[in-house]
Amino acid sequence: MKWRLLFGLLAMIAMVPLFSQTEDDRITIRSFYDEALTSRQSYHWLKDLCAIGPRLSGSESSLQAIHWVKGVMDTCGFDRVYLQPTLVPHWERGNPEKAILYDSKGGEYPLNVLAIGGSVATPPGGITAEIIEVPSLMAIDDIPREEIEGKIVFFNPPFDQTNIGTGASYGSNVGTRAQGAVKASQKGAIASVIRSVSSGDDDAPHTGTGHYEADVDSIPAAALGVRSADIVQHVLKLDPHAKMHLEMSCKWFEDAPSFNVIAELRGSEYPDEIIAMGGHMDSWDVGEGAHDDGAGCMHALGALKLLVDQGVTPKRTIRAVMFINEENGTRGGEEYADQAVKLGEKHLVAIESDAGGYSPRGFGITADEEQRLKLESWLDYFPKNTISYMSKGGGGVDIGPLHRADGTPMIGLSVDGQKMFDLHHSANDVFSAVHPRELELGTASMATLVYLLSQYGL
Template identity: 50%
Template sequence: MIKTIKHMALSAALSFPLTASAQHQDSLFIRKMYDQALTNGKSYEQLRYLTGRIGARLSGSPQAAAAVEWARQEMEQMGLDRVYLQEVMVPHWVRGDKEHAAIVNSSISPSREVNVLALGGSVATPANGLTAEVVEVKSLDELKKLGKRKVQGKIVFFNRGFDQTHIHTNRAYGGAVDQRASGPSEAARLGAVGVVVRSMASNTDDFPHTGGLRYAEDAPKIPAVAISTKGADLLSNLLREDAKLQFHMRLNPQWLPDVLSYNVIGELKGSEKPEEIIVVGGHLDSWDIGEGAHDDGTGCVQSMEVLRLLKAMGYKPKRTIRAVMFMNEENGLRGGTKYAQVAKQQGERHIAAIESDNGGFTPRGFGITAPNEPVFQKLFSWKQLLAPYGLHDIERGGGGADIGPLKDDRVALIGFRPDTQRYFDIHHTANDTFDKVNKRELELGGASMAALVYLLDKYGL
């Protein structure tokens, strides 16, 4: 009971730390930033160029190199205090020619072509393709229970869809993605010759979703594809009627030597506490299909917009504010890892890091992983300043893949949370294109991140 009373007292003390005058001043400043973003925003046209002129930009590709130079030039033109490149060696996997897959040798159906995409990092099939019987499972546990006798020589079909009861679609994604990441190696340990994975998607359509797999060092490497949700339903239905049908797939991806690439970093130097750093960022790379618009072109241009908005408002930050365009989030996380390593080597003091990597949809709030309770309560106390802009979901738990390596007992990791109900319809697909991004939603997102950065800078943690 005593602990509860103390906790309530702490919460009450931190819930309203600002005077009425300060709240009014902050409210006006934030309102003006939103006005600036919505009437003179630059992020939408930046995204148009990134997606339309450069396009998909998988790590190691010429397009990724072009995106680095584009981001550097964009931030230099903003007149920031410093813009620089941070070297990072990245993996270079190429998809090869168009993949092909079909359901064949069925006693109840003619051969049916289905839409697939090789999972990122997959090895190739033999030149003429791979054909084998199929065994369907819903989970890694179900696969292990089948044992080697029922799996050896077959293609394992992982067919666990999203749990549609989750309101937050990220949780549905998290509940399904283990079969894509670990499924190929788990199947290979039991003698499987290939893997087909139901796309990590919230809807039913004919667009397959790629994404990275993680081969275990102690298991054979076997080819793996994602099948569209519509194709997965077809395959599952046919298997119920004909357990002996076969699946044919042909892939020819390959791994090339690592390539030198860069994180692109721009900063506004702090005037009072320059040693305290606030980072906002997204990942510049994308998968090699579509245009990488929502994943994660929107996060990159929103992060640059944060610094542009502060400059446009004539704001002089107390702390150093950085925008980081991370390289290689999709298939290695080397950019985020390198940034954290350099920060540690140089003894840098990060107080907060915000990542935008959930698409450019309508802003809803922020997910926060705070180093302690007072920090969380301080962030939560700003909700009244952010709520007028639809930022009601300020909750515990959040961050991002690229800022994750910065985690220690002093830094707050914050994930920008837009509405994600449509995100996993297009995530990692050829459908992730510029035309799927709404200008106003994108600009609201940049302003939302800028508002939080302003409060973090002014009041610190």
């Protein structure tokens, strides 16, 4: 009995500091959520950012956004704010694209269309040709060249609406957007159009990056809104000789100077251990890049500001990195990794938010299993209905180069993704599509994660 009492007392004494530390952490973390939900700072910043307009790499407005965000960071009380220069590709869409479907009986159907990023232009005045519908990227391999030569290939794979995780459906169709023009050109087509990679029920076309190959003729590449794609599909069924007119005036320019923007809070005990979190400053040139990826940038910036406002002195160094050129080149992510290697920086972990400003759900982890289990043991710190899993596999395009360069573990924020691919890369990705509470829950969740990492390592 006595032994048991003594044992109990000893256990209680041992638990006191642990218990109070945990309680302190809980109070700090709660304050992140309270502050984010009431101040809505990330949301207000996102509004200002979106007001600048779309931010395609190399554009004037992308530079404006870069200088705007640096200006904001300068007022936040961070230890260091700096620009990291890099060259980025510079492509412009030119005049609004035109696409019209003509049936053999004189019927005319205007179509909603966007050039795929990086596309070449059509000749002035456009092209008009018969269309061959191809159900998927791979299906073109089985079609004889004679049936394709001189035509416009219409890749028409449907978006798989059965996946609960819409990212999987996006992932299985995005290859068509990227490779369609090369595959079509190899068989003698004069242009390639695709059904937009979209879960949406509207007719806004979705752009995104496309590829050419040096030894394959570059042909114009475009994406139709899903309703427009339905029209083409329907008309072709009745009239296989229907024709499409396509007019695009896109242009390539020399690489342009640009920057990553970085804000830093210096670690008090382990300043050389860096936790980097970020999103990408560039967006496509339609819409406002609100969810993709203004939201991710404001998650990172807002999280760093929450630490300052709540009086947190992190033990390890924390950075908010606004990467440039995620959409069509990844030059920002590569430059960040190059500089980290050159300067011998040691990153504890890199975290990316590029899934939209929706309600946070979990984190995807690319790290040792032991590290993932450590992260999983922190789940209890996150309020219910925010972060509920630390799953295997995750990261992001911007932090990928660092991971590949020196093995830095990667974490990607997962959000409730049901709406993301309705508007991703389309004119509908605008500020009004972002909900303040959903965005701020993401910001506070990022703050919580970097706070725990800075205090306890990985």
